Amino acid sequence: MNYEPIIGLEVHVELQTKSKMFCGCLNEPFGSDPNSLTCPTCLGLPGALPVPNREAIKSCLMIGLALGCGVNSRSYFERKNYFYPDLPKGYQISQYQKPFCFGGLIIISDRPIRINRVHLEEDTGKLTHFGRGEAGYSLVNFNRSGVPLVEIVTEPDFNSVENVVEYLQELQRIIRYLGISGADMEKGSMRLEPTVNLRITEAGEIFYTPLAEIKNINSFRFVRKALEYEISRQFKEFTVTRIEKGAGNKITVGFNESQGETYRQREKEEANDYRYFPEPDVPPFDLSAAWLEEIKNNLPELPKGKRERLVKQYGISVYQAGVLGELLERASYFEDLVKAGFTGVRAANLLINHPEILGRNPEAVFREFKKKAEETISDEATLQGIVDEVLAENSGTANQWQQGKKEVLGFLIGQAMKKTQGKSDPRRLAALFEKNLLKP
Ligand code: ZN
Ligand code: MN
Numbered sequence: 001m002n003y004e005p006i007i008g009l010e011v012h013v014e015l016q017t018k019s020k021m022f023c024g025c026l027n028e029p030f031g032s033d034p035n036s037l038t039c040p041t042c043l044g045l046p047g048a049l050p051v052p053n054r055e056a057i058k059s060c061l062m063i064g065l066a067l068g069c070g071v072n073s074r075s076y077f078e079r080k081n082y083f084y085p086d087l088p089k090g091y092q093i094s095q096y097q098k099p100f101c102f103g104g105l106i107i108i109s110d111r112p113i114r115i116n117r118v119h120l121e122e123d124t125g126k127l128t129h130f131g132r133g134e135a136g137y138s139l140v141n142f143n144r145s146g147v148p149l150v151e152i153v154t155e156p157d158f159n160s161v162e163n164v165v166e167y168l169q170e171l172q173r174i175i176r177y178l179g180i181s182g183a184d185m186e187k188g189s190m191r192l193e194p195t196v197n198l199r200i201t202e203a204g205e206i207f208y209t210p211l212a213e214i215k216n217i218n219s220f221r222f223v224r225k226a227l228e229y230e231i232s233r234q235f236k237e238f239t240v241t242r243i244e245k246g247a248g249n250k251i252t253v254g255f256n257e258s259q260g261e262t263y264r265q266r267e268k269e270e271a272n273d274y275r276y277f278p279e280p281d282v283p284p285f286d287l288s289a290a291w292l293e294e295i296k297n298n299l300p301e302l303p304k305g306k307r308e309r310l311v312k313q314y315g316i317s318v319y320q321a322g323v324l325g326e327l328l329e330r331a332s333y334f335e336d337l338v339k340a341g342f343t344g345v346r347a348a349n350l351l352i353n354h355p356e357i358l359g360r361n362p363e364a365v366f367r368e369f370k371k372k373a374e375e376t377i378s379d380e381a382t383l384q385g386i387v388d389e390v391l392a393e394n395s396g397t398a399n400q401w402q403q404g405k406k407e408v409l410g411f412l413i414g415q416a417m418k419k420t421q422g423k424s425d426p427r428r429l430a431a432l433f434e435k436n437l438l439k440p
Pocket of ligand 2: 012
């Protein structure tokens with residue numbers, strides 16, 4: 001019996017717009033006083049009317065276009081009805097039949113991952129639970145209620161946990177490059193729900209285990225742990241129960257961080273249970289081709305394109321381009337260093353080995369580097385003289401090296417550096433010492 005996981009992902013990203021999705025309240029849910037950023041609309045009071053946020057729609061389209069999606073020329077919001085204490089209206093304004101974007105594709109480690117849809121909705125309030133049982137109570141903070149939220153849904157195209165993590169990292173980079181969200185999992189501005197089951201092969205027959213959707217994941221580490229746990233749980237369960245995927249047996253599981261285990265929450269609702277219907281208070285959108293064209297043309301360079309360009313333009317390695325491209329500001333600073341006079345390879349090495357220089361004036365860094373290079377003793381005969389001197393003064397240490405205590409080399413180099421007041425290249429010295437010490 002062997003098995004392969006089948007994983008699909010729903011990722012929610014909170015947008016960094018100035019105001020909320022359907023009202024003028026400030027969009028600053030993190031760190032503000034509880035319930036200080038609310039109004040009748042985001043509190044769901046009767047009669048309040050939603051007014052959609054143009055910037056949020058633009059950001060949603062940017063994500064969709066960056067992921068190679070098509071855009072529905074006509075789309076609209078719908079009400080997704082369900083009850084939850086942090087959802088005062090009793091429904092969430094979301095998209096169902098006509099999301100803004102659909103049908104994209106992203107390649108992760110040579111594996112095509114299809115994007116089913118990218119849609120826009122509003123976030124709920126946030127509940128905080130205190131105590132347990134009779135004495136327990138919960139407080140609700142509506143500052144997050146109505147914050148614009150983009151949902152990115154993939155097809156179940158992942159077949160490993162590694163794949164999933166890579167996708168999430170790339171997605172996070174794309175969103176940060178677009179400058180529309182910090183996509184910070186710890187702060188809750190990027191949240192994900194993987195759905196997983198297994199394809200089990202036994203004596204030429206194939207079985208699929210019931211789907212499980214995992215909630216409450218807020219770090220890359222937990223994604224990995226939750227998925228690994230759930231995969232092995234499903235396999236063990238199948239060997240005992242032999243229950244296969246079927247209508248209505250999808251479950252929702254939570255992830256308990258301290259125990260590293262998933263636990264069953266409820267049977268999953270079907271889309272029908274939400275009774276979606278078009279939001280009557282927000283008319284449909286007919287997006288103009290000109291606006292879409294403008295958004296498309298103004299998309300910034302994306303992580304993959306940047307990595308490829310850095311390799312091609314500066315002759316650095318794929319690995320180096322990966323490290324530099326991880327953060328937009330790091331990649332930009334790298335290019336500033338090259339503009340200041342460094343070669344590509346030199347700038348890449350310098351920045352990767354000394355990440356703390358980021359932010360320093362690149363010209364000043366280059367001047368300093370040049371000065372040091374000029375001062376460095378490069379004359380072979382001079383260096384040889386210094387090495388001879390050090391070896392003569394430290395013959396005991398030299399003997400130790402010859403007897404196999406290789407770590408004393410550092411001490412010898414240190415002595416030579418001292419003699420040159422630091423104006424020599426330790427790597428050249430090391431090579432020279434070794435050459436001399438190996439002499440019979
Ligand atoms: Zn409001
Ligand atoms: Mn959603």
